[in-house]
Amino acid sequence: MKKNKKISMKDISKELGISITTISFIVNKKAENKISKEVIKKVEDYIEKVGYKPNSSAQSLRTGRSKTIVFMAEDISDPFFSAIAKEMETIAFNNGYKIIYCSTENKKERAVELLNLFKDRQVDAFIITPPEGFENELRKLIYDEQHVIMVFDRYFDDFKHNYVVLENYKGTQEATASLYNSGKRNIAFIGIESNLSPLKQRFEGYKDKIGDYGLKEYSLLIQFEHIKTQQGQNYIKSFLETHPEIDGILFATNNLAISGLRVIKNKGLKIPEDLGIISFDDRDVFELFTPPISVIAQPVPDLAEELIKGTLKLLKTKSANEYRFYQKSLNGKLIIRKSF
Amino acid sequence: MKKNKKISMKDISKELGISITTISFIVNKKAENKISKEVIKKVEDYIEKVGYKPNSSAQSLRTGRSKTIVFMAEDISDPFFSAIAKEMETIAFNNGYKIIYCSTENKKERAVELLNLFKDRQVDAFIITPPEGFENELRKLIYDEQHVIMVFDRYFDDFKHNYVVLENYKGTQEATASLYNSGKRNIAFIGIESNLSPLKQRFEGYKDKIGDYGLKEYSLLIQFEHIKTQQGQNYIKSFLETHPEIDGILFATNNLAISGLRVIKNKGLKIPEDLGIISFDDRDVFELFTPPISVIAQPVPDLAEELIKGTLKLLKTKSANEYRFYQKSLNGKLIIRKSF
DNA sequence: GTCGACAGGTAAAACGTTTTACTAAAATCT
DNA sequence: AGATTTTAGTAAAACGTTTTACCTGTCGAC
Helix, strand or coil, X not given: CCCCCCCCHHHHHXXXXXXXXXXXXXXXXXXXXXXXXXXXXXXXXXXXXXXXXCCHHXXXXXXXXCCEEEEEECCCCCHHHHHHHHHHHHHHHHCCCEEEEEECCCCHHHHHHHHHHHHCCCCCEEEECCCCCCHHXXXXXXXXXXXXXXXXXXXXXXXXXXXXXXXXXXXXXXXXXXXXXXXCCCEEEEEECCCCHHHHHHHHHHHHHHHHHCCCCEEEEECHHHXXXXXXXXXXXXHHHHCCCCCEEEECCHXXXXXXXXXXXXXXXXXXXXXXXXXXXXXXXXXHCCXXXXXXXXXXXXXXXXXXXXXXXXXXXXXXXXXXXXXEXXXXXXXXXXXX | CCCCCCCCXXXXXXXXXXXXXXXXXXXXXXXXXXXXXXXXHHHHHHHHHHCXXXXXXXXXXXXXXXXXXXXXXXXXXXXXXXXXXXXXHHHHHHXXXXXXXXXXXXXXXXXXXXXHHHHCCCCCEXXXXXXXXXXXXXXHHHHHCCCXXXXXXXXXXXXXXXXXXXXXXXXXXXXXXXXXXCCCCCEEEEEECCCCHHHHHHHHHHHHHHHHHCCCCEEEXXXXXXXXXXXXXXXXXXXXXXXXXXXXXXXXXXXHHHHHHHHHHHHCCCCCCCCEEEEECCXXXXXXXXXXXXXXXXXXXXXXXXXXXXHHHHHHHHHCCCCCCCEEEECCEEECCCCC
């Protein structure tokens, strides 16, 4: 059983007869034109030999930076968010950062609670998927408390902030068009009742395109909490029964589509003959479904890269005291399968 | 713009004319029979008023404990692991712990690298899904370096350690039995070529049950890296073509089943008429598939709860210096749908 | 031979806690 | 009343870094 005393700079200092300051400079690569080559070599070799690693708590305490980023997702067990999380992880690690994840469940109170938990815990930056009604908290965080905040998936018009989002409007426009081009003329939109930017824009994209074609609008907006419930499925069911002429559906999110597909399956409707289907967000279930469902996919690796690189950049420029907003909007990708 | 100076114990001390020691005792609820009610009240009120939160870096530095747990999953974007992660998160938070996630991709080198990254970073415990060939590292970690390690999903016979796993053997026994009971007599096992305990035990469960029935064994073991690839699908395809008499398949993991279902779909085979199917691990795609696929589901919330509660318990008893192994084995749950 | 510049390095304060050992005053015991 | 214990509290060291300001010696220039 190994003697488990962690080695510190002081130990190295004593052992080598070199001051702690010098060790620190060398460890932090700030020794270049202050310390002689020989001393640097000596220290580096010794560090290598004994496997010294600086104590990160002490570093955080001294510098006020913890090399930690919090990713507050809507739901970290959702395939979309967990895929994003995984991509970010790697890049963050390679830059010496750790990521802590948490889920808001799209509840404002939960988000506030989590925020309070982390705010005073030496976190360098937040990547946040803000739930509805979170504007004011967010604004305070950014403008009053001056935290580094990257907003993901949605944004707010009323104040400037960093964000990485998707071109949602374009996405549903394209989706609606491809449903139209396959011959569908009674195209419905099933979305979520929400003021969040992506959900509104997806709806707008649909409406505008439908308007362009001079078609009739059919839409069903479901409350957030019913997306995955039986209740939600009931809404969809009666919506379809009220409008039997509907021959195409655009689902605003993958979870919505999954609920919808359950209903369609139960009712014995045929895709694509009775109903053309397209959904936002890809998931393996869509590819495996019979028939495979067409989607507007989000470019997960690109989003994740923008998110984390953007955040890292903000962190750098912040310490350089020249702050500029980081705002990116990426295009979705239409994947045509066999569902219309 | 608020003055952003963080408030510290020293500030409170000065403001209230009370020593830092006293403040510390009160903050840490160790004041009970040392400090008068009035002083406690006064300090608590003030803390409440100014929203003081202790600096966690300083706490970590002083105590050597960081209140951080690392969860090294096989792949954090896998639905199974991300579901586990999310459940653990909440419980950990409520106990004042943060979780940092990372993915080994089932690669030993990656795991070692991650471990080195975290080992010297003031982490209180590790929850690890060890990749193949990780035994020795793990043993060192536990016995030489005396870290708090909880092993998840798999375990090793050669040395004692904490774990939370599933009753995999029972699971495939049951699965094989239900395939048999539905009339299938040429039941194949499609698994993964691996020495990891769950994969071996799942295979054993199948083999023993098949032996009990006096049936012929059919099995295909795929390498880890081919599970999700086209290559893997090709293996499955030719396996099925070599043994056209197969009328039932037990898939050892969900990802394997997904690859298998793609093949089955492409070949135009009918489930359950041509082929009865059952898979390990539930996923929404199985429920939505046509026909819905039966599974042995893992009890995710229970597993997560055991994992995190077990780890927290180890952390407590470790500081109390009475260490006992925490070993739990939970039962899977057979969910019969329409696939045989 | 004095001045300045530079190279190579160090001492010590500070970051914000926790915790040990101590004290002064009050209460209790004998 | 004197000794002892209890109550209520505090001073100061320590955790392991980073960073500022300083020091010492050497060399070249004048």
